[in-house]
Amino acid sequence: MKFALIDGEKREAERGINGVCLGCGQLMRPVCGAIRVRHWRHKVDCDCDHWWENETEWHREWKGYFPSEWQEVRHKDYATGEWHIADVKTDRGYVLEFQHSFLKSEERKARNDFYGENLVWVVDGTKRKKDRSSFDAALKETKQMIPNTSIVKLSAFVGDCPLLRDWSDCNVPVFFDFGSDVPLWCLMPKTAKKSQYIFPYLRQNFISLHNGLLNGKCFSDFNTLLFSKIFAHENPELVVAAKHSQIQSKQPPIVRRQIMVPRLSLRDLNYLVRPPRRQFKKYRK
Ligand SMILES: [Zn+2]
Numbered sequence: 001m002k003f004a005l006i007d008g009e010k011r012e013a014e015r016g017i018n019g020v021c022l023g024c025g026q027l028m029r030p031v032c033g034a035i036r037v038r039h040w041r042h043k044v045d046c047d048c049d050h051w052w053e054n055e056t057e058w059h060r061e062w063k064g065y066f067p068s069e070w071q072e073v074r075h076k077d078y079a080t081g082e083w084h085i086a087d088v089k090t091d092r093g094y095v096l097e098f099q100h101s102f103l104k105s106e107e108r109k110a111r112n113d114f115y116g117e118n119l120v121w122v123v124d125g126t127k128r129k130k131d132r133s134s135f136d137a138a139l140k141e142t143k144q145m146i147p148n149t150s151i152v153k154l155s156a157f158v159g160d161c162p163l164l165r166d167w168s169d170c171n172v173p174v175f176f177d178f179g180s181d182v183p184l185w186c187l188m189p190k191t192a193k194k195s196q197y198i199f200p201y202l203r204q205n206f207i208s209l210h211n212g213l214l215n216g217k218c219f220s221d222f223n224t225l226l227f228s229k230i231f232a233h234e235n236p237e238l239v240v241a242a243k244h245s246q247i248q249s250k251q252p253p254i255v256r257r258q259i260m261v262p263r264l265s266l267r268d269l270n271y272l273v274r275p276p277r278r279q280f281k282k283y284r285k
Pocket residue numbers: 021022023024025026042047048049
């Protein structure tokens with residue numbers, strides 16, 4: 001782990017000092033070798049968090065984008081007593097899980113169930129050699145985009161892309177990280193019509209959003225906007241009905257209540273995929 005407790009304070013591993021695990025409370029010793037990233041290891045084998053994976057530079061880089069008090073947070077379900085250590089838990093309650101290694105579907109389901117709707121996955125798309133090429137091929141195959149947006153509807157061809165196939169069973173957004181030269185790709189949960197959509201997301205914007213540094217906008221606002229655009233695309237008749245009944249009556253119609261009304265506009269959504277410099281310039285006006 002990156003952190004251990006020393007006199008109740010979260011500290012990174014340093015030679016010559018011992019700490020206490022912030023998950024299980026057992027003693028930990030620092031490992032400060034040249035090969036692996038500096039970390040803490042339990043002094044004796046114990047039943048700590050069995051979901052924990054050995055950390056790579058990739059994990060550390062991602063965690064480092066967030067305040068240290070948000071990193072490695074013990075998250076307990078008080079109803080069952082089960083606990084796990086979240087990679088990052090933001091001040092808005094989102095749990096960001098950075099997944100580098102392959103995860104069996106039952107393990108993924110267990111984590112989805114444990115963290116619920118506040119979970120956000122960030123998956124290392126560079127771990128397996130062919131993931132990026134099969135993902136690019138799946139994108140190429142997919143021609144359908146929601147008009148005026150960068151939201152792409154995935155075709156049935158997805159079955160040939162292991163990454164998309166593996167992660168398509170999540171009911172929370174999954175972000176694929178294919179390296180710093182390309183945007184993150186956000187895979188949205190399956191819709192009621194069993195379709196799936198993906199959306200490019202600039203890494204810097206993802207980080208700024210969670211850190212509350214994108215002009216007061218927050219991650220949930222963008223999620224709501226994405227869901228509403230997709231919903232409207234799949235259910236144009238309901239949107240027309242909603243607009244019509246809005247004109248007919250001052251009372252909020254039932255259909256309207258089913259459509260999430262975003263606090264953001266389409267312009268905000270499209271700025272998510274643009275470089276921050278331009279975006280901030282625009283917002284400053
Ligand atoms: Zn432990």
